[in-house]
Amino acid sequence: MTLGPGTEVEAALESAASTRRSGRGAVRWLSTRLAGLLFVLWAAATLTFFAIRLIPGDPAQAILGGPGSQASAAALAQARAEYGLDQPLILQYLGQLGRYVTGDFGTSYSLHESVVQAIGQQLGGTLVLAVASLAVAWVLALAVAVFSVRAGRAAWAVGNGLEIVSAAVPHFWLATVLILLFSSTLGWLPAINVPGPVGLVLPVVTLAVPLAGFLGQVMRESLLNALHSPFVLSARARGESEVGVLVRHALRHAALPAISLSGWAFGSLVSGAVVVETIFARPGIGRTLLRAVQERDVPLVSGIVLVVALAYCLVTVASEVLDRVADPRLAESPR
C-alpha cells in the first residue's frame, strides 16, 4: 500500500470533519446527560415523597419528639399547620417541588435544623468513606486480577473464587466479623470512629471487599482478553517487557469496564454506608438517612435521596468521560 499526496489531503479533510462531528457530538452528549440528570432528580424527589408518605407513620410525630409521642391536640395541630401537613398530599408535593426549584430544601422535622445544614454536616464523612472504599476496592480488584491472570490456572481459580465469595459477603456480616477479629480479639483497630485514618480502616475494608469482588470479575475477564489480543502480541514483538505490556497496554483495556461500573459502585457504596456507618458508629448521611426514614422525616429523607441521586449521576457522567479518555473510539461512535 502506497500513500500518494491525494490520500494525505483526504486524510486531513477527514480528520477535520471528524473533529467538527465530535464537537457537535459532545454538545449533544452533554445536553442529553443534563436532561437525564434533571429527570433522575425529579423522579427521585417524587418517588421518595410518595413512598415515605404512603408507608404507615405520622410525620407530625417526628416533629413532636418521635413516633409514639403523646402530643396534645393543640401541639399536633400547631405542628401540622406550621409544616403544611394539613394540606392535601398533592399540594404538599407540588409545594415541595416548587421550593426545590428555588433552592429551598426545608427544615428537618426531627433534627430541628435546615436540611442543607444537616446534610452538609454529614456529607463529608460519607464522601471520605465512599472515595476511600472505591480506591481500595480498585487496588484490591486490580491486584487479584493481575495475580490470577499471570500466575496460571490455579491462581485463576483462586482469584475467581475470592471474587465470588467477597462479592457475595453482606456488609453487616463482614463488619461484625472484622470487629470481632481486629477489635475484640486482636485489639489492633478501633471498632468505632476515632480521629485520624486508623478509625477509617475497618469501615473502608467492609465496603471495599464486596465491591472489589464485583470489579475484579470484570477486570480479570477484560485483562485476559487484552493479553491475548493482537496489539499485545505486537507490543511483545517490539520487545516490550512483560511489565510494560501490562501497564501500558493491557491494564488500560481492563480498566474500561471497571470505570463504567464505578458509577454504579458509588451508588452501592452509599447504600452500604447506611449499614457501615451504623455499625461503626460513624457520622454520615447513611446513618442520618436510616434514622430519618424511621422517623418519617420527609424533608430530610428527600434531601438525602436528592444528594445521593445527584452524586450518582455526576459519578456516572464522570466515568463516561473517563471512558472516553481511556478509549478514544467511544468519542467517535454515536451515543
Next chain:
Amino acid sequence: MPVRPVIRSTIIAFATAGALALSLAACTPQSSTGAGSSDSPVRGGTLTYASGDAEPTCLDPHVGGNYPQALVATQYLEELVSKNTKGQIIPWLATKWTESKDGLSWDFTLRDGVKFTDGTPLDAAAVKANVAHIQDPATGSSTGYLALGKVASTEIVSPRVIRFTLSQPDSALLESLTQPWLAIESPAALKRSKDVNCAHPVGTGPFIVKQWKKQDSITLVRNAGYTSPPADAAHHGPAYLSKIVWRFIPDSATRYAALKAGEVDVIDNAQPDTIVAAHKTKSLTELNAPRPGASNRIELNSGKAPFNDEKVREAFIRAADVNDGIKTLFFGTAKRSYSALSSVEPLGYSEPGLFGYEPKKANELLDAAGYTTRDADGYRTKDGTRLTVVFPVSTNQSIPAEQSLFEQIQATTKKVGFDVKLEPMDLSSWYAALAKNDYDAVSAPYTKVGPDVLRILYDSASITPAPSGYFANLAQVDIPSLDATLEKAAQVSDVAERSALYETAQKTILEGYYILPLYDQQNHYLLRNDVVGLRALPSVSTPLFYDTWLDR
C-alpha cells in the same frame, strides 16, 4: 473507699429484689479490681459514655420526652425532688414541700443560693416558667405534659416558695416530679428559640452541655460552680470528672468491643450475650438498674376477638412457655416477672400461680371457648375462623433476645392451636398499626415513676386514642370498678390505703388474664473497673456521673 460502696449498695439493693441480681453481683468482678488503690477520689479526667439508645432530637427533655433524653439530661438538669433506693421522695432543688389538707395545693420551698449555669438564680419564678413551658403546646411536650395533667396553675408565694394548685388531688405528683422530663431549666434560656434551647439547654446540674456534634457525640464539661446535689449524693461540691464525651453507638457488638478495648468507659443497653461475656472479663463491671413503671409484658387486646373471651386469654397465657424461653435466650440476665409493675416499684404485686405453663388446661379452655375444630395446618377454628393472633413487634423496642422469645411463644402456643402472626416493623409503622387497632397482642414498654402508671395503662379512658393516635391501654381493659379503684388510688395520700387500692387494681388486671408479664424493663450498664462511684438514679434508673471518678 468512700465512693466505691455506692455501686455495690445499688447492686445489692437490686439483688434483694431478685435472686438473679444476686447471682449477677456474685459474678460481678468489681470487688476484685484494684479500684480501691487510692482512697480519695481523683479529680479530673474524661469519661466516654456510649449509648445504644437513639440520639435525642432535642437535648431539652421538656420537648417530646423520651428515655434517650432522660439519660443525657440527668447530667446537666435537675428536678425538684428525687427518690432514694427505698422508694422515698427526697429533697433536691426543693428542700421541703407541704400538701394542703384537701390535697389541691402544694407548696415547694426551693433550695437557697442555687444558680443555673447561665447565672440566672433558681427561684419560684423560674419554676413557674418551667411549668408554663411544659404546658405550652408550642413546646411539644408529651411525657412532662401528661405528668402535669392535674396542675391547674402555679403561684409565686415568695421568691423561694412556689405553689402548685391542682384540679384534683394527685398522689403521684411527687413521683412525677422526680422524672427528668420535668427538670427545671433556666427561665432565661427557655426564652430563646426552641432550636437553640434544644442544642444548648441550661440547667443547674453538675455538667454543662458544651458541644453537640450530631450523629457523633455530645461533650459535657464540669460545672465548677455546682452546689445542688440530691440528698442521697455521696459528696458535695463540683463533680470529679472534668469532661464527659457522650457517644451514640447503635450496634450492640460494636459498643461492647469499644468498651472492651477501652475506647469507651461505660455502655448502656448491654444485651444478654455481652453481659455474660462481661462477667467473664476481669476489667468490666455490670450495673443492673431495671426501669421503673410497668414491667415488660405482652398485652392481650380484650377489645376484639379472639381475646375478648377471657377463656381464650387464659388459654394463650397457659400455652406460652415463657420461663424456658427466658432461660435460654437471656442467659440468666433477666428474671421472670409475674407483675404488671417493675420490681423496683414498692407497690408491685406478683401472682406467679396465674402464669404457669399448662398446655393441657389451655386445650380445655379453648374447647370450652368453642374453638373445637382444627384446620389442615393444625390451627384451631371456630365457625370457620382460624384462631389467629396478630402480634406487631417493634424492632426498635424489642431487643433481639425478646424477638426470639416471641418466636418461642409463637411455637409453644401453636401446639394448642394458636396461629400467632409476628409482624416485625419499625417504630412508626408499629404505632400506626396500634392506632388502627390492627393487633391482638403487643409488647409496649412504659417507663414512669410510681404505680400511677397503672392508671395510664389500664384506665378505660386510655382506650380512646389521643389526637396523635397514641393510646396506652393496649390490653383495652374496660372495667368500671377498676377505673374507680385507680382513680381513687391516684388521689388518696394515706400510704396504707393507697397500697391496698393498687393491690386490688393489680389483682383485677392479672386475674382477668389481660397481660402476660415477662420481666422488668431491662436496663443493664457495663463499665470498666476503673470507673468508680457510678450509680443509677432510683427515679428512672438513668446513670448519674456526679459522684463518679476515674481510678487511673
